[in-house]
Amino acid sequence: MVNRIYSSQELKDLQQHLNKMNPVDLAEHFSNLTPYEVAIRIKLLNKDLLADTFAELTKDKKLEIIQILSQDRIQELMQELDEDELVDTLQEMPANMVKQIMTRYIDEDRRPIINQLLGYPEDSVGSIMSVRFISCKMNDPIDEVKQAVLNSDLDADKLEQIWVTDPYLKLIGFVFLADLFRAKEDNLMPLMQSVNRTVSAHDDQEVVAKLALRYDLSQVPVVDRENRLIGTVPVEWAIDVVREEYDEDLSNIHGITDEPDEGYLESSNFAIAKSRTTWLVICLVTATITGFIIHRYESMLAGSVALAAYIPMLMDSGGNAGSQASTTVIRSLFTGDITLSNFFQVMFKEMSIGIYVGVILAVVNFLRILIMDNVPISINLTVSFTLIITVIISKIMGGILPLIAEKLKIDPTVMAGPIITTIVDTVSLLIYFEVASLMLGL
Amino acid sequence: MVNRIYSSQELKDLQQHLNKMNPVDLAEHFSNLTPYEVAIRIKLLNKDLLADTFAELTKDKKLEIIQILSQDRIQELMQELDEDELVDTLQEMPANMVKQIMTRYIDEDRRPIINQLLGYPEDSVGSIMSVRFISCKMNDPIDEVKQAVLNSDLDADKLEQIWVTDPYLKLIGFVFLADLFRAKEDNLMPLMQSVNRTVSAHDDQEVVAKLALRYDLSQVPVVDRENRLIGTVPVEWAIDVVREEYDEDLSNIHGITDEPDEGYLESSNFAIAKSRTTWLVICLVTATITGFIIHRYESMLAGSVALAAYIPMLMDSGGNAGSQASTTVIRSLFTGDITLSNFFQVMFKEMSIGIYVGVILAVVNFLRILIMDNVPISINLTVSFTLIITVIISKIMGGILPLIAEKLKIDPTVMAGPIITTIVDTVSLLIYFEVASLMLGL
Numbered sequence: 001m002v003n004r005i006y007s008s009q010e011l012k013d014l015q016q017h018l019n020k021m022n023p024v025d026l027a028e029h030f031s032n033l034t035p036y037e038v039a040i041r042i043k044l045l046n047k048d049l050l051a052d053t054f055a056e057l058t059k060d061k062k063l064e065i066i067q068i069l070s071q072d073r074i075q076e077l078m079q080e081l082d083e084d085e086l087v088d089t090l091q092e093m094p095a096n097m098v099k100q101i102m103t104r105y106i107d108e109d110r111r112p113i114i115n116q117l118l119g120y121p122e123d124s125v126g127s128i129m130s131v132r133f134i135s136c137k138m139n140d141p142i143d144e145v146k147q148a149v150l151n152s153d154l155d156a157d158k159l160e161q162i163w164v165t166d167p168y169l170k171l172i173g174f175v176f177l178a179d180l181f182r183a184k185e186d187n188l189m190p191l192m193q194s195v196n197r198t199v200s201a202h203d204d205q206e207v208v209a210k211l212a213l214r215y216d217l218s219q220v221p222v223v224d225r226e227n228r229l230i231g232t233v234p235v236e237w238a239i240d241v242v243r244e245e246y247d248e249d250l251s252n253i254h255g256i257t258d259e260p261d262e263g264y265l266e267s268s269n270f271a272i273a274k275s276r277t278t279w280l281v282i283c284l285v286t287a288t289i290t291g292f293i294i295h296r297y298e299s300m301l302a303g304s305v306a307l308a309a310y311i312p313m314l315m316d317s318g319g320n321a322g323s324q325a326s327t328t329v330i331r332s333l334f335t336g337d338i339t340l341s342n343f344f345q346v347m348f349k350e351m352s353i354g355i356y357v358g359v360i361l362a363v364v365n366f367l368r369i370l371i372m373d374n375v376p377i378s379i380n381l382t383v384s385f386t387l388i389i390t391v392i393i394s395k396i397m398g399g400i401l402p403l404i405a406e407k408l409k410i411d412p413t414v415m416a417g418p419i420i421t422t423i424v425d426t427v428s429l430l431i432y433f434e435v436a437s438l439m440l441g442l
Numbered sequence: 443m444v445n446r447i448y449s450s451q452e453l454k455d456l457q458q459h460l461n462k463m464n465p466v467d468l469a470e471h472f473s474n475l476t477p478y479e480v481a482i483r484i485k486l487l488n489k490d491l492l493a494d495t496f497a498e499l500t501k502d503k504k505l506e507i508i509q510i511l512s513q514d515r516i517q518e519l520m521q522e523l524d525e526d527e528l529v530d531t532l533q534e535m536p537a538n539m540v541k542q543i544m545t546r547y548i549d550e551d552r553r554p555i556i557n558q559l560l561g562y563p564e565d566s567v568g569s570i571m572s573v574r575f576i577s578c579k580m581n582d583p584i585d586e587v588k589q590a591v592l593n594s595d596l597d598a599d600k601l602e603q604i605w606v607t608d609p610y611l612k613l614i615g616f617v618f619l620a621d622l623f624r625a626k627e628d629n630l631m632p633l634m635q636s637v638n639r640t641v642s643a644h645d646d647q648e649v650v651a652k653l654a655l656r657y658d659l660s661q662v663p664v665v666d667r668e669n670r671l672i673g674t675v676p677v678e679w680a681i682d683v684v685r686e687e688y689d690e691d692l693s694n695i696h697g698i699t700d701e702p703d704e705g706y707l708e709s710s711n712f713a714i715a716k717s718r719t720t721w722l723v724i725c726l727v728t729a730t731i732t733g734f735i736i737h738r739y740e741s742m743l744a745g746s747v748a749l750a751a752y753i754p755m756l757m758d759s760g761g762n763a764g765s766q767a768s769t770t771v772i773r774s775l776f777t778g779d780i781t782l783s784n785f786f787q788v789m790f791k792e793m794s795i796g797i798y799v800g801v802i803l804a805v806v807n808f809l810r811i812l813i814m815d816n817v818p819i820s821i822n823l824t825v826s827f828t829l830i831i832t833v834i835i836s837k838i839m840g841g842i843l844p845l846i847a848e849k850l851k852i853d854p855t856v857m858a859g860p861i862i863t864t865i866v867d868t869v870s871l872l873i874y875f876e877v878a879s880l881m882l883g884l
Contacts, residue, residue, distance in 0.1 A: 020636075022639075022657065149623070149624075150623060150624055152620075152624075156618030156619070156624075157660065159620035160618075160620070176598030176601070177619050177623075178602070178619060181592060181619075182591075182592055182594075196467075212678070213682065216466075216682075218599065218602075218660070218676070218678055235677050236654070236660055236677050239651075240658075242681055243655055243684055246688045246691075247773060250691075250692075250769050251769070254766045254769045255762060263777075263779040264780060265779065265780060265787065269795045269798065270798060272791075273795045273798035277802050279762070281803065284755060284803055284806060284807055284810070285806070287754060287758060287759075288814060290751075290754040291752060291754070291755060291815065294753075298750075301750055302744065302747045305743050308736055308740075308753070309733040309736035311750070311753060312729060312732040312736070312754070312757055313726060313729035313732065315754055315757070315758075316729060316757075317722060317725065317726060319758075320696070320722055320725055321722060324696045324722075327695075327696045328706055328714070331706075337705040338706060338707060349707070349711060349714075353714050356711065356712060356715035357718055357719050360723070361723065361726055364723050364726060368726070391722075421758060429754070
C-alpha cells in the first residue's frame with residue numbers, strides 16, 4: 001500500500017476537522033487507521049486534545065504513538081495527562097519504558113504521587129481515583145476559599161465540589177461551587193453537605209460503584225486511615241465500573257474466561273474460542289458423572305426406555321430453576337440486600353419457593369404427559385415427583401452456592417454456572433432413577 | 443403491639459439524630475418501621491430532608507406518609523420535590539389521588555410541565571430527566587451569566603454546568619461554573635465545551651446510559667426536535683439505568699418475569715415463585731419436542747442403551763456453547779460494536795469459533811470415553827462427531843438469534859434463554875440419533 005501524500009490545503013482542512021472531534025470518537029477513528037495515517041493526524045492535534053485522545057487509546061496504539069512523537073511532544077503529552085491517566089498508561093507499558101518515561105518525561109514533583117498510585121492493586125479504588133481536588137478547612141473565610149478556586153489551575157470539572165476538612169485535615173463534607181459563590185454570610189458550615197460514606201484506596205473499585213449507586217453521589221471521596229482525603233472518584237468513572245462488573249458477571253456466568261480486550265469483530269476467532277473452551281471442557285469432564293449414573297442404571301433404562309425421554313426435560317428444568325435462584329441471590333448480594341448472615345433464611349426461602357414452583361411444574365407436566373404421551377401412569381408419576389424434588393433441590397443449591405462462594409472469597413458468579421449445573425444434573429438423575437426403581441419396581 | 447410513648451427529651455434526641463441522617467438510609471430505616479413509628483419520625487424531619495427521603499421511598503410507604511401528613515405539610519412536600527421526583531411519585535399513585543394532588547397541592551405554574559413529563563412513556567428519557575437547569579445565549583456578557591447563577595434558586599448540583607445556546611435557542615455547548623468565574627475576558631465562547639451528542643425525551647433511557655458510558659459525560663442534554671434544550675440527565679441517574687438494565691438482562695436471560703419491586707428477603711415467596719414459573723413452564727412444554735424425538739428413536743435406544751448416557755453431556759455442551767455466543771453478541775450489540783448489518787459476519791465468525799471449540803471438545807471427549815467408558819468405538823465416534831456439529835450449530839444459533847431479536851425489536855436477552863435452549867436441544871438430539879443410525883447401522 002502506498003502512503004497517501006497530503007497537500008498543505010488538505011492538511012489544514014484535516015487539522016480543522018480533527019480538532020473539532022471528540023477524543024472518544026477520535027480514538028476510535030485512530031484504531032482503524034494505518035500507523036502512517038495516525039502519524040499524520042497526531043502532528044495536527046492540539047496538545048489538550050492529543051492528551052485526551054491518547055488516554056482513550058488501546059495499549060498498542062499508545063505504544064505506536066509514543067514511537068512517533070518527538071521528545072518534546074512526549075514531555076508535553078505527559079504534562080497534559082492527569083495522574084490517573086498517566087498511571088493507566090504506565091501500567092500498560094513494558095518495564096523499561098516505564099522507567100524511561102518516569103525519569104525523562106515526568107516532572108520530578110509528580111513522581112512521588114505517580115509511584116504511589118502505581119502501587120495500588122489493579123481494580124482497586126486507588127488505581128482509578130483522581131488526585132486533583134481542592135479542599136479547605138471548615139473555619140476558612142469564604143473569600144479565601146473563593147480565591148483559591150479562582151487561582152486554581154485545575155480543570156473545571158474537578159472544581160464542582162470543594163472538600164471541607166476539620167482543623168486536623170479529617171474530611172467532614174463538601175461545598176458545591178455554586179453554593180460557595182451564592183453564600184450570603186462568611187461561614188462555610190451552613191453550606192456544607194456532610195460526607196457520611198468514604199472509601200479506602202485499597203478497596204475494590206466495586207465498592208465505589210455500589211456507593212455511587214446507592215447514594216447518587218457525583219464524587220466518591222477516597223480517604224486514608226486517618227480519614228484525610230487523598231483522592232476522589234467521579235461518578236462518570238464509577239459508571240464504567242458498573243458496566244465492567246456487568247460484563248465480568250455475564251462472562252463468569254457463561255464460563256467465558258480471559259476475554260480478548262478488543263471488540264468482538266476485531267478479536268481473532270481463535271482467541272475467542274480459547275476464552276470459551278476452558279469451561280466447556282470442565283463441564284464435559286464433569287458430565288462424566290452424569291454419564292456414569294446413566295451407565296449404572298442402564299439395565300433399568302433397557303427395561304423401560306420411555307424413561308430416557310424425560311431426562312432432558314428434568315435436567316433443563318433443574319438447571320434453569322437453579323440459575324434463577326443464583327441470579328437473584330447474586331444480585332441481592334451486590335446490593336447488600338442479603339449478606340452471609342442470611343444463609344439459613346435464604347435456604348428456607350428458596351426451599352419454600354421451590355415447593356411452589358415445583359408443584360406447579362409437576363401439575364403442568366403430569367397433564368402434558370397424560371394428554372400427549374402414551375406412557376404408563378407410573379412413569380408419569382415418577383417423572384412428576386422427580387420434577388418437584390429436583391426443582392426444590394435446585395432452588396436451594398442455586399440460593400446457597402453463591403453465599404458459599406462469597407464466604408470462600410470466590411466471585412459468586414464464577415460458581416454460578418458450572419458447579420450448579422453439575423450438582424443439579426447429578427442429583428436430579430439420581431433421584432429420577434431411585435424414584436423410578438421404587439415406583440416401577442425395576 | 444402497644445405503641446411506644448416518647449418523652450419530650452426522647453423526641454428531641456430523635457429529631458437531632460434523624461435530621462443528621464442521609465435520605466437514602468432514612469428511607470431504608472422507615473421501610474422497617476410500623477406506620478406509627480414512621481408517623482412519629484415524619485413529624486420530626488425538616489422539610490428538605492423529608493422531601494429527599496420521600497423521593498427514595500417505595501410506593502406503599504409514600505401512600506402511607508401522604509395519609510399521615512397535614513394538608514399544609516403535603517403542600518410543602520410537593521413544593522420541595524423536584525419535577526422529576528413529583529412525576530415519579532404521581533406515576534405510582536392511583537388516578538383519583540393524582541388528580542387530587544395536582545389540583546390541591548401543586549402550584550398552578552408547575553402543572554403544565556408536570557403534565558408534560560407525565561406524558562412520556564415509562565423508561566423513556568423524558569420520564570427520568572431533570573427540567574432544572576440554567577442556559578444562556580452565546581453572546582451574553584459574562585457578568586450577566588454570573589449574575590443569573592448568583593440569583594438562581596436552583597439546587598447547587600443543578601448549576602455545575604451552564605448550558606449555552608445560539609441566538610435561536612439551539613443548544614451548542616456548556617460552560618463549567620468554575621470556568622465562568624475564572625474567566626479573564628468577557629467572552630463565553632473560548633470557555634465553552636461543545637456538545638456533540640444529545641438525546642430526545644422520547645428515546646429509551648438506555649440511550650442516555652450508553653452516551654454517558656461512552657463519553658464520560660456528567661450531564662446528558664435532552665433536546666426537542668428543534669434542538670432546544672428541554673432537560674438534562676445527570677450521570678448519577680444514568681448509573682441507575684445501567685444497573686437496572688443489568689438486572690433486567692440477567693432476569694431475562696434466566697427467565698425471571700415481573701419481579702417483585704421489594705428486596706429479595708422482603709418479597710413474598712409466592713410472588714418470587716410466580717415471577718420464576720412462567721418461563722419454566724414454557725421450557726417444560728417445549729421439552730415435549732425433545733421428549734418426542736427420544737420417543738421416536740426409542741427402539742434405537744433399546745438396541746443400544748449406552749447411547750442414553752451421553753444425552754445430558756451433549757445437551758449441556760450445546761446449551762452452554764450457545765449461551766456463550768449469545769452473551770458476547772448481546773453485549774456487543776449494547777456497546778454498538780456490532781449492528782444488524784454484521785449479521786453474516788457474526789454468523790461466519792461464530793461458525794469458525796464453533797469449529798475450533800467443537801474440535802477441541804470432541805478430542806477431549808473421545809479420549810475421556812476411550813479411557814473411562816467401556817463402550818464400542820463406534821458409539822464413541824458417534825458421540826464425538828455429534829458434539830462437533832452440536833457446538834457449531836449452537837454457536838451459530840447463539841450468535842444470530844440476538845440479532846434476529848433486535849431486528850424484530852424484541853429485547854435480545856428475552857430471546858437468549860428459552861429459545862436457544864429449545865432449538866439447541868432439539869437439533870443436537872436429532873443429529874445424535876441420525877448420526878447414530880448411520881454409524882451404528884441401527
